[in-house]
Amino acid sequence: TDPPSPPLFSTLLPKNARAALSRFAAQLASDKASATSKIAESSAAARAALSRANLPQSLEAHLAGDGLPEALWARVAAARALNPRAAFAAALSSAGSPKAEIQALLQKAEQALNAQLSDDNRFRVENSGYAPQVTVAAQQGDLRRDLAYYTGLLDKAERSDAVVRGNLGNEGAEMALATLDKSRAELDADMPKREGAAAPAIDTSGLSAALADLSMLMTVRDAALAHFAKKADSLDMTALLSAAADPDACVADTLAGFDEVQVDIDKNLSSQNEVLARVFSENQKFAAARSADEATQKREAYLVSVSTAAATVESLLKQVQEGRGFYDGVVERVRQLHQTCMDQEVMVGVMHADFLEDSQMRQRSQSQEAADAELAARLAQDCNFTANDSATARREQEEADAALAAAMAQEDQEAAQQEQQRSSNAEADAAAALAAPAPAPAASGQGWMSWLSGSPAPADAASPTSTSAPLIKNEHSPAPPPATRGGYAPPPPPPISDSDAPPLPAYQPPSISPTGNNISAPPPAFPGAPVYNAGGGSGSTWVPQPPPMPPPPAAAGVAADAGKVATLVGMGFDTEKVKKALSDHNNDEENALNQLISD
Numbered sequence: 001t002d003p004p005s006p007p008l009f010s011t012l013l014p015k016n017a018r019a020a021l022s023r024f025a026a027q028l029a030s031d032k033a034s035a036t037s038k039i040a041e042s043s044a045a046a047r048a049a050l051s052r053a054n055l056p057q058s059l060e061a062h063l064a065g066d067g068l069p070e071a072l073w074a075r076v077a078a079a080r081a082l083n084p085r086a087a088f089a090a091a092l093s094s095a096g097s098p099k100a101e102i103q104a105l106l107q108k109a110e111q112a113l114n115a116q117l118s119d120d121n122r123f124r125v126e127n128s129g130y131a132p133q134v135t136v137a138a139q140q141g142d143l144r145r146d147l148a149y150y151t152g153l154l155d156k157a158e159r160s161d162a163v164v165r166g167n168l169g170n171e172g173a174e175m176a177l178a179t180l181d182k183s184r185a186e187l188d189a190d191m192p193k194r195e196g197a198a199a200p201a202i203d204t205s206g207l208s209a210a211l212a213d214l215s216m217l218m219t220v221r222d223a224a225l226a227h228f229a230k231k232a233d234s235l236d237m238t239a240l241l242s243a244a245a246d247p248d249a250c251v252a253d254t255l256a257g258f259d260e261v262q263v264d265i266d267k268n269l270s271s272q273n274e275v276l277a278r279v280f281s282e283n284q285k286f287a288a289a290r291s292a293d294e295a296t297q298k299r300e301a302y303l304v305s306v307s308t309a310a311a312t313v314e315s316l317l318k319q320v321q322e323g324r325g326f327y328d329g330v331v332e333r334v335r336q337l338h339q340t341c342m343d344q345e346v347m348v349g350v351m352h353a354d355f356l357e358d359s360q361m362r363q364r365s366q367s368q369e370a371a372d373a374e375l376a377a378r379l380a381q382d383c384n385f386t387a388n389d390s391a392t393a394r395r396e397q398e399e400a401d402a403a404l405a406a407a408m409a410q411e412d413q414e415a416a417q418q419e420q421q422r423s424s425n426a427e428a429d430a431a432a433a434l435a436a437p438a439p440a441p442a443a444s445g446q447g448w449m450s451w452l453s454g455s456p457a458p459a460d461a462a463s464p465t466s467t468s469a470p471l472i473k474n475e476h477s478p479a480p481p482p483a484t485r486g487g488y489a490p491p492p493p494p495p496i497s498d499s500d501a502p503p504l505p506a507y508q509p510p511s512i513s514p515t516g517n518n519i520s521a522p523p524p525a526f527p528g529a530p531v532y533n534a535g536g537g538s539g540s541t542w543v544p545q546p547p548p549m550p551p552p553p554a555a556a557g558v559a560a561d562a563g564k565v566a567t568l569v570g571m572g573f574d575t576e577k578v579k580k581a582l583s584d585h586n587n588d589e590e591n592a593l594n595q596l597i598s599d
Contacts, residue, residue, distance in 0.1 A: 013241055020247035021237055027255055028232055035228060035265050039221050042269050046214060049276060053283050054304065056211055059204060067188035072307055076187070079313045080180050088168045088177075091161075091320045098331035099161075102154060105334045109341040110147055113140050116348050123352050130355050136348055143344065146337050150330065157326055164319045173316060179309035187306060192298035202289040207282035214275045221268040228261045379566045382575055397559060397587070561587045568593065 013021065050056065068076075090097075120136040167173055182190070237254065244250035560582040567589070568578040573596050581592035581599075 013238065017241040017244070017247040020251045021241055024237055024251040024254065027251075028258065031255075031258060031262060032228060032232060035225055035262055038269055039225055039265065042221075042272055043218055046218065046272060046276060050214075050279070053280060054300065055279070055283060059207055059211065059286065067191060068184065068306065069303070072303060072310075073184055073187070075310045076180060076306065077184075079310050079317070082317055084180065084313050084317055085177055087317060087320050088173070091323065092165055092168060097324065098327040099154075099157070102150075102327065102331050102334050105331075105338040106147060106151055106154065109143075109334075109338045112341045112345055113143060113147075116140070116345050120348060120352075127355065127359070129359070130352075132351060132355075139344065139347075143337070143341055150334055150337065153326075153330060157323065160319075161323055164316070164323060167316055167319070172312060176309035176312035176316075179306060180313055191302050192295060202286060204286055207279070207286045210275065210279040210282045214272070214279055217268060217272055217275055221265055224261055224265050224268065228258065228265075231258070231261070375570070376566055379569060379575070380562060394561075397561070400558065401586075558583050558586050564589050564592070568596065 117136055117140065124130055179187075235254070240250055240254065241247050560579040564582055564587060565575065565578050568582075569575050571593075577596060577599065578592070581595045582589070584595065585591040
C-alpha cells in the first residue's frame with residue numbers, strides 16, 4: 001500500500017521560520033562550496049607537485065617488471081572504453097548534435113518577433129484608434145533579452161568548440177589516440193627491457209609509505225566532503241523548524257553539526273603539507289639511488305608517455321562531453337523560448353481581432369443611433385413639431401386635460417347632488433304614504449277581510465285613497481299598497497270581472513320577525529323601478545332605484561403626443577393611423593395600441 005500522505009499544509013511555515021530556513025540554506029550552501037573549493041585546490045596542488053617530481057611514475061617504473069603497472073593500465077582501459085576516436089569524430093562533424101536545432105530555433109524565434117512588430121506597426125497605421133495599454137514592443141522585451149542571452153551562449157559554445165576541434169586535430173591528440181589504440185600486450189612489449197644485470201637494489205619503502213599516506217589523506221577528505229553533501233541532502237530542515245519553538249536556535253544547532261565535518265576537513269588539509277614534505281624527502285633519496293640505472297630512466301620515460309596519453313584523451317573527452325551536455329541542456333529551454341514567441345504572435349492577433357470587433361460594434365451602434373435620430377426627426381417633421389412647438393403642444397394638452405378633469409368632476413358632483421335629492425324625495429313620499437289613514441270598509445260590510453277570505457267585493461266598493469301622489473308616475477309601476485298596523489301591507493287585490501269568478505286561494509303572509517319589519521323585498525320589475533324596503537325602522541317604504549350614470553363623454557380632437565407616435569410607429573404601424581388612435585383615446589398608448597391591433 002502507498003504510504004500515508006502528510007497532512008494538508010503540514011509543510012507551511014510561519015514567517016520567522018521561513019526566514020530562518022532561508023538563512024540556513026544559504027549558509028549551508030556557502031559552507032559546502034567553500035569546503036569543495038578548498039579540497040579541490042589542495043588536491044590539485046598535491047598532484048601538480050607530484051607530477052613535477054615525476055611521481056609516482058618513477059616509483060612505478062622502478063617497481064614494475066616487464067609490463068605496465070596495474071594502476072596505469074586501469075587508467076588506459078577506462079579511457080579506451082569511452083571509444084575516444086568515435087567521440088572525437090562526432091564532435092568534429094557535429095552530427096547528431098542539438099547545435100543545429102538550437103541555431104534554427106533562435107533564428108525562427110527572432111524572425112517571428114520581428115514579423116509581429118512589423119504587423120503591429122502596420123495595424124497601428126491602418127487603425128489610428130488602436131492604443132493598447134501594453135505595446136507589442138514592450139511585451140517582446142523579455143523575449144528579446146532571452147534571445148540575446150542564448151545567442152551569446154551559443155557564440156561562446158562555438159568558440160569553445162573551435163578550440164576543442166583544434167585540440168582534437170593536433171599531433172598530440174593523434175599520438176595519444178595511437179597510444180591508447182594499443183592493447184596491453186602491445187604496451188607491455190613497448191616498455192624498455194633490462195639487458196644483462198638486474199635492477200640495483202634501492203630501498204623504496206619510505207617513499208612508498210609517504211605516497212600511501214598522501215593518497216589516504218586525499219581519500220579521507222573526499223569521503224568527508226561526500227558525507228557533508230549526503231547529510232545536507234537528507235536533512236529535512238522544514239520538519240525541524242515546524243517543531244522548533246525557536247527557529248533561530250534550531251538553525252544554529254543544526255549548522256553546528258556540519259561544523260564538525262568542516263573542522264575535520266580543515267585538519268586534513270593542514271596535514272597535507274607535512275605529508276608532501278615527507279614524500280619529497282624520500283623521493284630525493286630514491287632519485288639519487290636510481291640515477292645510475294639507465295634502464296630505470298628509460299622505463300620511467302615510457303610510463304610517463306603512456307600516462308600523458310591517457311591524461312590527454314581524458315581531457316579531450318571531458319571537453320567533448322561538456323560541449324554535448326551544454327547543447328543538450330540548452331536545447332529544451334530554447335524550444336520553450338521559441339514556443340513562447342509563437343504564442344506571442346497568437347496573442348497579438350487576438351488583440352487585433354478584438355479591437356476590430358469592438359470597432360465594428362461601435363460603428364453599428366453609431367449607425368443605429370444616427371438612424372434613430374433620423375427617424376425621430378422625420379416623425380417630428382411629419383407631426384409638424386419642432387422643439388418649441390412640442391413644448392407648447394404638451395402644455396396645451398396638459399391644460400386641456402386639466403379642464404376636462406374639472407368638467408368631469410363637476411358633472412360627478414352634480415349627479416351626486418341629484419341622486420341625494422331623489423333619495424330625499426323618495427323618503428319623504430314613503431313617509432307620507434305610511435302616514436295616510438286606512439281605507440273605509442265597504443257598505444255591505446265586506447272590506448279587506450272579505451277580500452282576504454276570497455269573497456268578491458261589491459262593484460261600488462270604495463278604493464283606498466291617499467293624500468300623496470304616486471312615487472313614480474309610470475304605467476308599469478304598481479301603486480303602493482295601503483299601510484296597516486305592524487308595518488305590513490298586503491298586495492292589492494286582483495281585478496274581479498264578475499261575481500262568478502272562482503275564489504282566490506288563501507293568502508299566506510310571509511313570516512314576520514318579532515320586530516315586525518324583517519320582510520324580504522321583491523326584486524325590481526325593471527331597471528329604475530322602485531325597490532320595496534322592508535327593513536325600515538317604523539314601516540316599509542318603496543325606494544326608487546336611480547338609473548345608471550351615463551359614461552363620461554370622450555374628449556375629441558386631442559393632438560397626438562409626438563413621443564408616443566414615435567413609439568407606435570417604431571412597432572410598424574402607419575403614422576396616420578397611430579395619430580388617429582392616440583387622438584381618439586386621449587393619448588392613452590395602451591388603448592391606442594389595442595385599436596391599431598384590432599384594425
